[in-house]
Amino acid sequence: MRAATRAPVSVRKLEGGSVAPLVFVALALAVLGADLWAGPYYVKLLTRAMIVALAALALDLLVGLAGLVSLGHAAFVGIGAYAVGILAEHGITSGWIQWPVALVASAAAAAVIGALSLRTRGVHFIMITLAFAQMLYFAANSLSRYGGDDGLTIWNRSDFGGIVSLADRRTFAWLCFVLLLSVYVALARLSASRFGRVLRGAKDNERRMAALGFAVTRFRLVAFVISGTVAGLAGVLLANLTEFVAPAYMSWHRSGELLAMVVLGGMGSLYGAILGAFAFVLLEELLSRFTTHWALLFGPFLVLVVLVGRGGIAGLLARLGRIR
Amino acid sequence: MEPTLLVVQFLNGIQLGTLLFLVASGLTLVFGILDVINLAHGVVYMVGAYAAASTFVRSGSLALAIAIAPVAALLVGLLLDRLVLRFLYDRNHLDQVLATFGVILFVDEAVRAIFGPAALPYPLPPAFEWSLELPGGATYPAWRLVIIVSGLVLAAILFGILHRTRAGMVVRAAATDPGMLAMLGVDIRRLFLVVLGAGSALAGFAGALAGPIVAVQPGMGDSVLILSFVVIVTGGLGSVQGALLGSFLVGLADTLGRSFLTDLLRLLLPPAAANEVGPALASMAIYLVMAIVLLIRPQGLVSLRRAAR
Numbered sequence: 001m002r003a004a005t006r007a008p009v010s011v012r013k014l015e016g017g018s019v020a021p022l023v024f025v026a027l028a029l030a031v032l033g034a035d036l037w038a039g040p041y042y043v044k045l046l047t048r049a050m051i052v053a054l055a056a057l058a059l060d061l062l063v064g065l066a067g068l069v070s071l072g073h074a075a076f077v078g079i080g081a082y083a084v085g086i087l088a089e090h091g092i093t094s095g096w097i098q099w100p101v102a103l104v105a106s107a108a109a110a111a112v113i114g115a116l117s118l119r120t121r122g123v124h125f126i127m128i129t130l131a132f133a134q135m136l137y138f139a140a141n142s143l144s145r146y147g148g149d150d151g152l153t154i155w156n157r158s159d160f161g162g163i164v165s166l167a168d169r170r171t172f173a174w175l176c177f178v179l180l181l182s183v184y185v186a187l188a189r190l191s192a193s194r195f196g197r198v199l200r201g202a203k204d205n206e207r208r209m210a211a212l213g214f215a216v217t218r219f220r221l222v223a224f225v226i227s228g229t230v231a232g233l234a235g236v237l238l239a240n241l242t243e244f245v246a247p248a249y250m251s252w253h254r255s256g257e258l259l260a261m262v263v264l265g266g267m268g269s270l271y272g273a274i275l276g277a278f279a280f281v282l283l284e285e286l287l288s289r290f291t292t293h294w295a296l297l298f299g300p301f302l303v304l305v306v307l308v309g310r311g312g313i314a315g316l317l318a319r320l321g322r323i324r
Numbered sequence: 325m326e327p328t329l330l331v332v333q334f335l336n337g338i339q340l341g342t343l344l345f346l347v348a349s350g351l352t353l354v355f356g357i358l359d360v361i362n363l364a365h366g367v368v369y370m371v372g373a374y375a376a377a378s379t380f381v382r383s384g385s386l387a388l389a390i391a392i393a394p395v396a397a398l399l400v401g402l403l404l405d406r407l408v409l410r411f412l413y414d415r416n417h418l419d420q421v422l423a424t425f426g427v428i429l430f431v432d433e434a435v436r437a438i439f440g441p442a443a444l445p446y447p448l449p450p451a452f453e454w455s456l457e458l459p460g461g462a463t464y465p466a467w468r469l470v471i472i473v474s475g476l477v478l479a480a481i482l483f484g485i486l487h488r489t490r491a492g493m494v495v496r497a498a499a500t501d502p503g504m505l506a507m508l509g510v511d512i513r514r515l516f517l518v519v520l521g522a523g524s525a526l527a528g529f530a531g532a533l534a535g536p537i538v539a540v541q542p543g544m545g546d547s548v549l550i551l552s553f554v555v556i557v558t559g560g561l562g563s564v565q566g567a568l569l570g571s572f573l574v575g576l577a578d579t580l581g582r583s584f585l586t587d588l589l590r591l592l593l594p595p596a597a598a599n600e601v602g603p604a605l606a607s608m609a610i611y612l613v614m615a616i617v618l619l620i621r622p623q624g625l626v627s628l629r630r631a632a633r
Contacts, residue, residue, distance in 0.1 A: 063418065069418045116618075119618070122417060123361060123417055127553050131554060135608045135612070252550065256425045259418070259422055260422055293433050293434075293436065295430065296430060296437065299428070299429035299433065300430055302423070302426030303430075305422075306412075306422045306423040307411050
């Protein structure tokens with residue numbers, strides 16, 4: 001069993017040993033540069049991209065590592081965002097209360113949805129996660145007390161006493177950076193651990209892992225809850241950034257876009273999800289400058305990425321690295 | 325809760341169910357035969373509605389509008405197969421979901437660019453602007469009856485073909501065990517094209533029928549697509565009988581839930597709470613039904629491949 005204690009070389013490479021630090025250095029320089037030269041608009045854009053990247057990272061843990069395709073992950077982003085919005089509506093603006101409540105709420109929702117969804121496989125899993133997300137979407141729509149389908153304005157960002165001030169866009173951007181980096185490191189370690197290898201093993205051959213004595217569903221459920229919680233954290237940040245929360249945060253289009261980012265970046269590499277999220281947000285920004293009908297370009301692009309872009313951006317980088 | 329209202333809402337549930345069945349039957353067979361998740365099926369329904377609406381407004385002839393819709397839908401369905409779907413036959417479900425999601429983004433946006441974001445006018449022809457008197461004093465709009473009757477007739481024809489003809493037998497066999505059928509010398513891909521074409525035509529027809537009672541606007545296919553997926557997953561993937569069962573279950577759960585759940589809750593909860601919870605629960609009803617069915621029977625109500633497990 002000694003061989004099993006070290007991840008095989010290919011797996012370590014996938015975890016982004018050399019690329020991931022570069023990604024974060026580039027990101028830090030981009031935030032710094034945007035702050036110094038480009039102005040507040042770009043700082044906010046980068047902040048949004050980092051938050052979206054956090055959600056995509058969460059989904060990659062599930063899709064790339066565990067092979068569980070969730071088409072309802074925007075629901076957890078929405079739960080995190082709504083927790084902040086609803087608490088703020090009742091005058092509870094302290095981040096020390098808002099954030100833990102939001103994270104516990106999204107973890108609890110992920111535990112319930114995961115436990116039910118994991119009874120199914122394949123297409124059924126895709127569809128039941130979609131169904132649960134739709135359920136929450138419609139539930140949010142009928143929350144007439146909290147704005148219904150118009151959404152809810154959040155008048156004050158989470159208040160952390162004097163320690164960090166989210167109202168300052170620079171602080172907020174760096175907070176998102178630190179959170180993204182910490183979550184990435186934590187998930188990368190998780191992915192390299194025994195836990196990660198059980199998930200990968202079950203992805204390749206569920207029956208074999210079960211025969212080896214692993215309670216596969218339990219491992220997957222833990223992954224689902226972790227993923228849902230991280231997505232909830234992204235929701236908390238998103239609500240604070242936009243100072244607004246609406247059912248649209250949970251729409252199935254958002255869930256589909258998250259999946260698109262994961263695949264665009266390259267599944268299973270974690271840092272790929274971050275690249276995919278940035279590519280998506282920046283592409284959306286760029287295309288929507290030329291035309292309001294940016295989806296006319298993005299739709300076919302997505303089809304092409306699926307059809308010919310094996311391995312996404314991370315795969316491309318890996319191939320470039322090999323040539324060198 | 326008067327009995328006449330119950331009858332009307334029951335008919336509404338059946339009407340929604342027949343529309344869903346027209347969309348879901350194609351979706352379930354397409355999945356059954358080549359294991360392809362085709363999110364773009366909702367797009368085809370939208371194409372049918374747009375084709376019918378624009379034909380009707382230009383020509384004034386409802387018959388022409390309803391005849392053109394399935395043809396337009398069929399052409400678009402086959403075009404999408406040639407452009408995108410055929411590259412996805414052997415791919416995993418994630419690739420299929422994403423690529424057809426890309427198709428949805430494109431077509432919805434294209435429709436928005438061409439016809440504008442507002443709903444297209446598709447008024448009811450005067451000949452159908454009357455209501456049927458039901459026993460007990462309630463009335464029911466004629467057009468909805470037309471939807472129910474024509475949907476049920478089509479469903480009967482479909483079942484007749486599937487269960488009484490040789491071609492139908494081959495299709496059913498393909499949905500049950502495509503590998504075996506290919507071994508027996510049937511060209512599965514050609515069969516798939518035929519089924520995809522027929523399914524697209526049915527979905528386009530459903531769009532033409534639904535046009536006057538829903539808003540003909542970009543993205544109108546999305547909600548129907550998701551409902552159809554709920555239908556076929558609840559009914560059992562690949563089974564047309566399951567799709568029929570699932571359609572009526574979903575149609576009835578949705579309409580009856582929306583009209584009676586709040587009243588029912590008032591019996592249990594204080595009125596204010598019932599008014600708050602009722603609509604929320606009603607809009608979740610069909611997903612609850614699906615979750616319950618899947619928990620008890622993960623393979624769906626009608627399972628074709630149980631023997632293979």
